Amino acid sequence: MAHSILLVEDDKSIATVITQALREDGFDVTACESLARRDALLAGHTFDVMLTDVILSDGDGLASISTVREHAPRMPIIVLSAQNTLDTAVRASDSDAFEYFPKPFDLDELTQAVAQAVASRPVAEGSDDGEESALPLIGRSPAMQGVFRMITRVMRNDLTVLITGESGTGKELVAEAIYQLGARKTGPFIAVNMAAIPHDLLESELFGHERGAFTGAVSQQIGKFEQANGGTLFLDEIGDMPAEAQTRLLRALQSGRIRRVGGRQEIGVDVRIVAATNRDLVPMIADGRFREDLYYRLNVVPIHLPPLRERQEDIGALVRHFLGQAAGEGLPARQASSDAIDVLKAREWRGNVRELRNAVFRLALMARDDVIDESSVNDVLPATRIAEHADAKHGFDAALELWIETMQPGEGTLYHAALAAFEKPLFEHALERTEGNQLRAARMLGINRNTLRKRLAELDIAPESFNRRR
Numbered sequence: 001m002a003h004s005i006l007l008v009e010d011d012k013s014i015a016t017v018i019t020q021a022l023r024e025d026g027f028d029v030t031a032c033e034s035l036a037r038r039d040a041l042l043a044g045h046t047f048d049v050m051l052t053d054v055i056l057s058d059g060d061g062l063a064s065i066s067t068v069r070e071h072a073p074r075m076p077i078i079v080l081s082a083q084n085t086l087d088t089a090v091r092a093s094d095s096d097a098f099e100y101f102p103k104p105f106d107l108d109e110l111t112q113a114v115a116q117a118v119a120s121r122p123v124a125e126g127s128d129d130g131e132e133s134a135l136p137l138i139g140r141s142p143a144m145q146g147v148f149r150m151i152t153r154v155m156r157n158d159l160t161v162l163i164t165g166e167s168g169t170g171k172e173l174v175a176e177a178i179y180q181l182g183a184r185k186t187g188p189f190i191a192v193n194m195a196a197i198p199h200d201l202l203e204s205e206l207f208g209h210e211r212g213a214f215t216g217a218v219s220q221q222i223g224k225f226e227q228a229n230g231g232t233l234f235l236d237e238i239g240d241m242p243a244e245a246q247t248r249l250l251r252a253l254q255s256g257r258i259r260r261v262g263g264r265q266e267i268g269v270d271v272r273i274v275a276a277t278n279r280d281l282v283p284m285i286a287d288g289r290f291r292e293d294l295y296y297r298l299n300v301v302p303i304h305l306p307p308l309r310e311r312q313e314d315i316g317a318l319v320r321h322f323l324g325q326a327a328g329e330g331l332p333a334r335q336a337s338s339d340a341i342d343v344l345k346a347r348e349w350r351g352n353v354r355e356l357r358n359a360v361f362r363l364a365l366m367a368r369d370d371v372i373d374e375s376s377v378n379d380v381l382p383a384t385r386i387a388e389h390a391d392a393k394h395g396f397d398a399a400l401e402l403w404i405e406t407m408q409p410g411e412g413t414l415y416h417a418a419l420a421a422f423e424k425p426l427f428e429h430a431l432e433r434t435e436g437n438q439l440r441a442a443r444m445l446g447i448n449r450n451t452l453r454k455r456l457a458e459l460d461i462a463p464e465s466f467n468r469r470r
């Protein structure tokens with residue numbers, strides 16, 4: 001269904017031009033010329049986005065935004081103004097307007113802003129499972145605006161998307177937004193995390209298996225591909241996919257058909273693929289750990305999420321958003337002072353938005369006052385949580401705790417995920433020390449050489465890359 005736009009503009013020629021441009025982009029536009037008409041329309045309809053002029057015959061379109069909010073508390077509003085004064089710009093940014101466009105403006109930029117506004121608004125309506133269906137992607141930083149723009153480009157098609165970015169930057173949330181905003185919203189959204197599934201089970205997890213396909217396959221199993229039929233399949237941590245599964249995935253993407261493990265028959269599937277990774281796949285291609293042809297199949301539309309430290313200007317809005325979420329989950333309702341936000345902005349956030357979210361929830365729970373200030377932040381979130389535990393044992397405990405908190409491994413995956421997270425740097429350390437000599441590394445670790453070789457392959461560690469004489 002087309003997104004509906006309300007345009008409040010008393011200059012007929014401008015109204016006509018904007019209406020036409022938006023209609024060409026597939027929006028459903030209702031135009032009116034006065035505040036009175038605007039309020040009447042808002043009382044009877046729901047609009048996805050409103051565009052409004054400032055000076056209208058019966059009042060000020062900006063000053064009356066609070067009236068609009070009574071009808072549409074969260075609808076993005078784009079302000080258009082011929083009064084290019086700093087005052088109007090400031091008033092627009094003080095109000096909760098989504099965007100401000102001084103006239104004359106570039107029509108393409110305006111239609112793009114409308115598409116972004118549509119993408120950024122909470123998509124609460126139309127879902128029956130209540131709360132967590134809203135997908136507000138918070139962020140007005142240039143970096144996030146770029147992300148919104150990319151999302152709007154894939155909304156109306158089924159192009160394959162590859163989302164990159166460090167852990168916790170919001171890759172899954174973006175994948176869900178793409179799903180929610182697109183035409184496949186009526187179909188399923190199935191997420192599979194390649195890193196959380198033991199490698200020998202991955203193919204049967206993705207493609208299913210027939211009864212008796214391997215020891216333990218006591219009954220037939222439908223894989224995630226088939227479950228996602230008609231919808232979207234989110235392949236998370238795609239860089240952790242073992243070679244054979246990569247080949248099978250490539251074949252499925254090329255043919256649009258899958259074969260269950262141990263099955264003969266090819267089954268057609270209609271699935272949109274959104275993949276994500278926190279690794280840099282390019283060097284993995286060079287090392288032969290990721291198939292180049294698969295990479296090109298997946299990387300049709302790349303969306304990169306920058307780390308949180310590169311978009312500090314989003315931290316204030318994110319903190320407010322998470323405080324709201326925390327209150328919604330029954331934690332005390334709190335606000336953060338601007339000093340508190342500044343302290344939070346100065347932090348490194350290696351776990352990105354996920355770490356910030358956990359920190360805000362902790363603050364909501366533990367802060368002394370309703371308003372969280374700088375000192376509560378410093379008390380509740382000591383900056384050097386690991387360094388404080390100087391002795392090695394506590395260092396491990398604290399690191400594990402922090403790791404669990406930031407990575408939030410899914411139910412039933414903790415043991416394998418933690419072990420992999422621990423083994424990887426350990427093996428890398430051993431290979432570093434032995435310059436990639438697996439025999440010596442195995443001896444140093446005190447494990448069998450074949451065990452080491454197997455685990456290195458499973459963890460995608462290339463021993464030759466540690467050989468400095470290469």
Ligand SMILES: Nc1ncnc2c1ncn2[C@@H]1O[C@H](COP(=O)(O)OP(=O)(O)OP(=O)(O)O)[C@@H](O)[C@H]1O
Binds near residue numbers: 171
């Ligand atoms: N821009 C954002 N606005 C609001 N919430 C966000 C945003 N980005 C991330 N989050 C929240 O932060 C948490 C982590 O996000 P998400 O799981 O999407 O990260 P990810 O990049 O997929 O992480 P990983 O690579 O570890 O799987 C989630 O709770 C998500 O809702």
